[in-house]
Amino acid sequence: xxxxxxxxxxxxxxxxxxxxxxxxxxxxxxxxxxxxxxxxxxxxxxxxxxxxxxxxxxxxxxxxxxxxxxxxxxxxxxxxxxxxxxxxxxxxxxxxxxxxxxxxxxxxxxxxxxxxxxxxxxxxxxxxxxxxxxxxxxxxxxxxxxxxxxxxxxxxxxxxxxxxxxxxxxxxxxxxxxxxxxxxxxxxxxxxxxxxxxxxxxxxxxxxxxxxxxxxxxxxxxxxxxxxxxxxxxxxxxxxxxxxxxxxxxxxxxxxxxxxxxxxxxxxxxxxxxxxxxxxxxxxxxxxxxxxxxxxxxxxxxxxxxxxxxxxxxxxxxxxxxxxxxxxxxxxxxxxxxxxxxxxxxxxxxxxxxxxxxxxxxxxxxxxxxxxxxxxxxxxxxxxxxxxxxxxxxxxxxxxxxxxxxxxxxxxxxxxxxxxxxxxxxxxxxxxxxxxxxxxxxxxxxxxxxxxxxxxxxx
Numbered sequence: 001x002x003x004x005x006x007x008x009x010x011x012x013x014x015x016x017x018x019x020x021x022x023x024x025x026x027x028x029x030x031x032x033x034x035x036x037x038x039x040x041x042x043x044x045x046x047x048x049x050x051x052x053x054x055x056x057x058x059x060x061x062x063x064x065x066x067x068x069x070x071x072x073x074x075x076x077x078x079x080x081x082x083x084x085x086x087x088x089x090x091x092x093x094x095x096x097x098x099x100x101x102x103x104x105x106x107x108x109x110x111x112x113x114x115x116x117x118x119x120x121x122x123x124x125x126x127x128x129x130x131x132x133x134x135x136x137x138x139x140x141x142x143x144x145x146x147x148x149x150x151x152x153x154x155x156x157x158x159x160x161x162x163x164x165x166x167x168x169x170x171x172x173x174x175x176x177x178x179x180x181x182x183x184x185x186x187x188x189x190x191x192x193x194x195x196x197x198x199x200x201x202x203x204x205x206x207x208x209x210x211x212x213x214x215x216x217x218x219x220x221x222x223x224x225x226x227x228x229x230x231x232x233x234x235x236x237x238x239x240x241x242x243x244x245x246x247x248x249x250x251x252x253x254x255x256x257x258x259x260x261x262x263x264x265x266x267x268x269x270x271x272x273x274x275x276x277x278x279x280x281x282x283x284x285x286x287x288x289x290x291x292x293x294x295x296x297x298x299x300x301x302x303x304x305x306x307x308x309x310x311x312x313x314x315x316x317x318x319x320x321x322x323x324x325x326x327x328x329x330x331x332x333x334x335x336x337x338x339x340x341x342x343x344x345x346x347x348x349x350x351x352x353x354x355x356x357x358x359x360x361x362x363x364x365x366x367x368x369x370x371x372x373x374x375x376x377x378x379x380x381x382x383x384x385x386x387x388x389x390x391x392x393x394x395x396x397x398x399x400x401x402x403x404x405x406x407x408x409x410x411x412x413x414x415x416x417x418x419x420x421x422x423x424x425x426x427x428x429x430x431x432x433x434x435x436x437x438x439x440x441x442x443x444x445x446x447x448x449x450x451x452x453x454x455x456x457x458x459x
Contacts, residue, residue, distance in 0.1 A: 361437025
C-alpha cells in the first residue's frame with residue numbers, strides 16, 4: 001500500500017473518520033479475515049451470508065489492525081462508508097493511478113488462470129519486486145486485495161480476473177488498468193452461469209475491450225473466439241500457441257512432464273516444466289507471451305518457467321504410494337481440463353506398464369451442456385485407451401447411444417465412496433489413479449480414504 005493520509009483515504013472512499021486523526025498516515029494492507037489482522041494491516045468488515053465482519057472488529061484491532069473499514073458505526077478506530085466493497089474498489093483505483101511505474105498484468109480465461117499466474121510470477125520475480133493474486137482470489141474483492149499490496153517498490157503485479165456475471169471483468173479491468181491483458185482460452189467452465197459459449201467469450205473479452213490505448217493484448221489460439229478479441233482495437237496483440245508469435249517447438253513428454261523449446265521473436269531456449277501434464281504448455285506459453293510483452297528476455301523467461309512450481313493444492317499433484325501413482329486434480333473440472341488430465345493419466349500408465357483408472361466425479365456449472373459434456377469425457381476415455389472409468393455419485397457419465405462396443409473401457413458406476421473403496425482390491429502396483437471432479441464434490445476426502453485402504457489402514 002502507498003502512503004496516504006487518513007483524510008485523503010476518507011475522501012477517496014467517501015467515508016467518515018472515527019477515532020482517527022486526519023494527519024494519520026496509512027500504508028497498511030487490507031485483510032478481510034480477522035484471523036489475519038496483524039500489525040501492518042487494516043480490517044475490512046464485509047457482511048456476508050453467514051457472518052458479519054462488524055462482529056469481529058474488536059478482535060481485529062486487538063490483534064494489531066491499525067483501523068477498520070466499516071459500513072456501520074463501531075467503537076474502534078474506523079472509517080465508515082456506505083458500502084465497503086465499493087470503497088475498496090475506489091481505493092484500489094486511486095492507488096493504481098498513483099503507481100505510475102507499476103506494470104500490471106490481468107489474466108482471465110475458462111481454465112489455467114492460476115497456473116499461468118504462477119508461471120508468470122516465477123518469471124517476473126527474476127526481474128523485480130512482484131505481487132500476484134494469492135490462490136485464485138480473483139473477484140471484485142480479491143483483485144483490490146492484490147493491488148493494494150503494491151507500493152512504490154513494486155515493479156510488477158499479476159491479477160487473476162474471474163467472472164460470475166456479465167460486466168464483472170469489465171469492472172475489474174477499469175479498476176486495475178492493466179498494461180497487459182491475457183485471455184487464455186474460452187471453454188465451458190461456468191457455462192451454466194452464462195448460457196452459451198458465445199456469451200462466455202464476450203464476458204472474457206471484457207478484459208481486452210476495456211484495455212486502455214497503447215496497452216497489449218495477449219491471446220491464446222486454442223478456440224475460435226480468443227484470437228479475434230483485439231481485432232479493430234487500438235492496442236497491440238500477441239498470439240501464443242501452435243505456429244504463433246510465441247510457441248513451443250520440438251515438444252517431448254517424459255514422465256508426464258513437458259520439454260520443449262520456447263520460441264519468441266527474441267530467441268529460442270529449452271524449457272523443462274516441473275508441472276505435470278501436456279496441458280501445462282498453453283499455460284506456460286501464456287505466461288511467456290505476457291513476459292515477452294513486458295520486454296523480458298527469452299532466456300529469463302525460460303528460466304522462470306523451468307523453476308516454476310505450483311503453490312495451490314489439488315491441481316495435477318502427483319504422489320507415489322506403495323507402488324501406485326496417484327494424480328490429485330480436483331480443484332475444479334470441466335470437459336477440457338478433465339480430458340487433459342485423462343491424457344496425462346494414460347501417458348503415465350503406458351510408461352509404468354500398469355492399468356489406468358480415471359476416478360471421476362460430477363463436473364458442475366455446465367448448464368445445458370451438462371449431459372453432452374460428461375458423455376464427451378466418456379468418449380474420450382474410449383478413444384484414448386483408458387482401462388477403467390470409475391464414476392462417483394453421478395449417472396452422467398454414460399456412453400453415447402450406438403457407441404462402438406468393441407472399444408476397451410470398463411465402466412464402474414459407484415454410488416458413493418464406499419463403493420469406490422470396494423474396487424481398491426483390483427488395483428495393482430504400477431497402476432495410475434486419476435482423481436478428478438469439481439471442487440464441491442470434495443474428492444480430497446475420497447483421496448484420503450483410498451490412500452488408507454490401499455495402505456492397509458482402517459477406513
